[in-house]
Amino acid sequence: MQNRRRALLDKAEFLFAEHGFEGTSIRDLAKEAGMNLAMISYYFGSKEKLFEALVEDRSSSLLEKVKAPNESTSDPVQRLAALVPSLVDRWLANPRFYRILYREASLNSRPELQRIIADTLLRQVNEFRKILQDGVEQGRFREVDIDLTMVTFYGTITQLLSASPQMHQRMLGRRWGDDVSEMAHWRNRLVDHLLQVMQAHLLTRA
Amino acid sequence: MQNRRRALLDKAEFLFAEHGFEGTSIRDLAKEAGMNLAMISYYFGSKEKLFEALVEDRSSSLLEKVKAPNESTSDPVQRLAALVPSLVDRWLANPRFYRILYREASLNSRPELQRIIADTLLRQVNEFRKILQDGVEQGRFREVDIDLTMVTFYGTITQLLSASPQMHQRMLGRRWGDDVSEMAHWRNRLVDHLLQVMQAHLLTRA
DNA sequence: TTTAATTAATCAAACGTATGATTAATTATT
DNA sequence: AATAATTAATCATACGTTTGATTAATTAAA
Secondary structure (H helix, E strand, O other): OOHHHHHHHHHHHHHHHHHOOOOOOHHHHHHHHOOOOHHHHHHHOOHHHHHHHHHHHHHHHHHHHHOOOOOOOOOHHHHHHHHHHHHHHHHHHOHHHHHHHHHHHOOOOOHHHHHHHHHHHHHHHHHHHHHHHHHHHOOOEOOOOHHHHHHHHHHHHHHHHHOOHHHHHHHHOOOOOOOHHHHHHHHHHHHHHHHHHHHHHHEOOO | OOHHHHHHHHHHHHHHHHHOOOOOOHHHHHHHHOOOOHHHHHHOOOHHHHHHHHHHHHHHHHHHHHOOOOOOOOOHHHHHHHHHHHHHHHHHHOHHHHHHHHHHHOOOOOHHHHHHHHHHHHHHHHHHHHHHHHHHHOOOEOOOOHHHHHHHHHHHHHHHHHOOHHHHHHHHOOOOOOOHHHHHHHHHHHHHHHHHHHHHHHEOOO
16 A cells, blocks of 8 residues: 555655754654554655655655746746746745755755755755846846845745744744645735745836 | 854754754764763753754744733834844745744654744744734735745745755755855845835735 | 565664753862 | 762663564465
């Protein structure tokens, strides 16, 4: 019954997001999943390999949906306008996964995991950087600080996805839940906001 | 010899920043500081209380320097232009401390620590929100999404401070070291960038 | 088509190690 | 001499991992 493997991955994603990788014991995980402790080693070999399997699973399932970035136009403004909602959808489809990645990426331990995480995150980052560079080269964008513009862009989503429930409550007022209508709400606000900020920042004034 | 207490705080800050709170054992800490394990309990009572002492120490030393935000003008544009460099200086004076806070703030464990962290972070956040609200009310700023504008602003610094060395290397090219000239470099870039982004976003177009 | 052999899945228990914390004894300082 | 600071030793608990046994399911041999 191979869907118990999947159940372990899902529970692990939840617990890692809430309590971190170090903060989640495989005993907690097994108990939450209603399974025996040994199943983790049986399916994955070790706790760390379970993490790697999680990254593998989530990022491959994401790649399926996303396909190649739309290259149908070379206009950086349009490419940006197309990329933003696509990225937002990617994030909001797996908020817990990205919360885990961003947090573990801020650590300086377990170098093998670090490499995997960095690879996964940087794949996205480079799509965005390409657009910025092209736009600046073509004179369609102002000569902004490209690195920090990327930091601002990805920082926005990191901040939003990473905040704990109580931080959300106290910082944003609005709850950040799992339910679909909440997500739709945030999706639209986020897309609008990111596009506004980026366009105001990048486009030369009339 | 009370500066051994301080030495413990400093080493703890370093190790927590690198490996996280959970990922740092009090044995590692004692060994790094060249002290006996029991000194942690002697000075602080427990590992968790040591963390609280660290927050207490760093945030009080920060409050000294910052004083009340400059209220000499009511012009939101000027207040913003004054707040940004002041915040950037605050962050860059204690990059490791904020790296710790942001990471632990993304967890949903140890509620008591969570409260302390949220309190510490939100104090700054509210300075900024006040300016945004006033600016929008007075019509000096566009009617932006205030919550997400704050997310973008704080997300920028979170992202920059939180990235591990190898993430910095691979994302920004430039190293993010401790040395002073590096810090001066980033300080100026950050201030310029944040002001540019925020002003482009907030100020109504001619 | 029954029976034997093999593989996959699951479990309870135990392993050795690491953890945070405490104790009691010792040394240094005042 | 009394207090403060430091140490080594110890404690109970929690951790990730491994083991050996058991059951269920699948395949091969008769």
